[in-house]
Amino acid sequence: MNSKVILLVEDNPSDIALTKRAFEKSRISNPLVVAEDGQEALDYLFGKTKPSVDGALAENELPALILLDLKLPKLDGLEVLQHIRGHERTRRLPVVILTSSKEDRDLAAGYDGGANSYVCKPVKFEDFAVAIEQLGLYWLVLNEIPPKID
């Protein structure tokens, strides 16, 4: 389980810190790689940059789960999703949209773009922590990881 890297694509430092805290509180100790904009996320996924954190991917490795915010600098979440689904190697990656928006058009665009799940971040931190915990449990424990594409 420890080897399964979680990629968090999020630009809000407060949310990054609180998400990390929520994971810690839920005792989910998987390495958490953070990309602070869409471009950074893609560079990470396609091996162009090596993030300084301990979540560096081995050759041909991919994260087990991507938590993707929609509103991001440079490339937004939907564009990132489009790239992920558009590339042979990454097209089966589990992507959960984790965002503040409950707008219908965001929901529709997220699912249309091939998101595996859509979760709205609650304002109340307890609720948010519960959501993160359940996400981790579900996607990292319960859910079977899709087979690798070579």
Add this chain to the structure above:
Amino acid sequence: MAIPHRPIRGPSTLSKLIVFVGAAVFGLLVLTGSALYTLNQVKVGGTLYRQVIESKDLRADLLPPPLYIVEGYLLAHELAEVGNPAARDSILQKLRQVGGLFQRRYAHWLATLPPSHPHRDILREGVGKPAIRFFDKVENQLIPASQRGDLGEVRKLLRDSLDRDYRLNRRAVDSLSALARSEVESREASAGTTIAVEMGALLFAAALVIGSLLVFAFLWLRQVPKVEKSLLMSEERFQLAVNASSAGLWDRDLIANTVYFSPVFKAMIGYTDEEFPNDFAAFFNILHPEDKPGLVAAVQAHIGSEKIPYRAEYRLKHKNGEYRWFQGRGEALRDGEGRPYRMLGSVIDITEQRRAEEEIRRLNTELEQRVLDRTAQLDLINRELQAFSYSVSHDLRAPLRGIDGWSLVLQEDYADKLDAQGREYLQSVRSETQRMGHIIDDMLNLSRVTKAEMRIAPVDLSRLASAMTSRLAKANPLRKVECRIEPGMHVHGDAGLLEMALNNLFENAWKFTSRKDAAHIEFFRTEGESGPCYCLRDDGAGFDMAHAGKLFSPFQRLHKYAEFPGTGIGLATVHRVISRHGGKVWAESRVNEGTRVYFTLPIN
């Protein structure tokens, strides 16, 4: 102005008429001729008559009438020659027969002829007396002598006495016959005259028929001049119209190529009747050059085909130099062959009308432009609003989550460094944050109600309401609320929006009855002033009707937050939902006596 005119019957009709009358006259002549021919055959002296008379004459010649005693005379002479007694008796018998026949015929004629008849004397004195004497002598002297065989006596009687009687009779018969012949001739003549008169009468009758036919034909032919007359009348009417009408009129003779403009028309363009000549040049002089081709084309088109009405609008230069707009209408008069020979028309000044139309057009264009501008502005505002709510949705919640999250971090990690009051303040920060989150959610909902596209479908309000009350009951298991929902309230509307509205209403009812030990909530259909309406009644806190006006405006609250928490957006959302369905929503309440919220859904 419409110029009345009747179509003129052309020569084609005239020739048809002549042919018809000719045929009728010819037929009559043939009939009369044949009648005359027949009459000619039958009349006295005519072919048939002549034949009949001839045969009669012949018979008369061959068969002597009984009044003429020649047969008796001849028989008497035969008697003188015959010696054989048998032959003698046969002759005697014949003699007696002839005598008897004479007696009968003589008596007949004496009875037939009236006493005054001129022939009667000759008949009695000339014909009758010698014949009677003759037959007396035959009976009393000749026959006895013959029977005695005294032939000398017979011959003597024949020579001396019978011969004289026979000659007397013969003379009288001749004269009577001459008289009768002349009489017949005179009668024939009179009959001829009669027939001639009758024939004349027939001819007269025929002439009368032919004459009346001719008169009839003539009268019929006179219709052409009559049509001319009606044209004259229409011209008179036209003149009247010219004088009376406020429209200017013109009259164009297409054959002589002349034109007449009415004084009213000339006045319209600022001229007196004398100032403006009745000719085309004067007209084209003042016609706006741009309008000439159109006008000429319109006139030509109408002259070419009566199916194309003549209507034209053109500018004429007023005497004062200003161009004014005119509308012309007209009609060509056509002869029996459809050839136009004259055209009449009216002209009205439509300058003001055109100006008004122009103004309306300008205003319309302006209005359209304004609408376009406004729509564009509205679009822009809408897009800005959407962007606004989008960014509210995305960006406003994130810092709230941060505030709430870090407050919780403080509570969790630094609780020991805060005293009770500090921890209470921190709790206030968090509850305010969460309230702010609710406000944002409600605001986004409200804007969604306005933006959302309506999908009208059947909605079961009763079922929706039941689902809500059971959900509320489950969420608040300690509350004792009795809910009564009228079943079968089926309406048409947008299910999502109606659910949102009902949700707000039921949550309110639930909330405002929260201070009662046993609350009652009822949802039912009732009759309002303008048809059916739906009512949600609770027996909760109620409100002062003095503030009812604020009830459905966003962010307006009638209760303290501490009493009944809320964002003040719920009823505003209900109001928008019902408005979007074309309905109304209102509330009746009294403090501590509960509230009734009514709404209508006229979409049904």
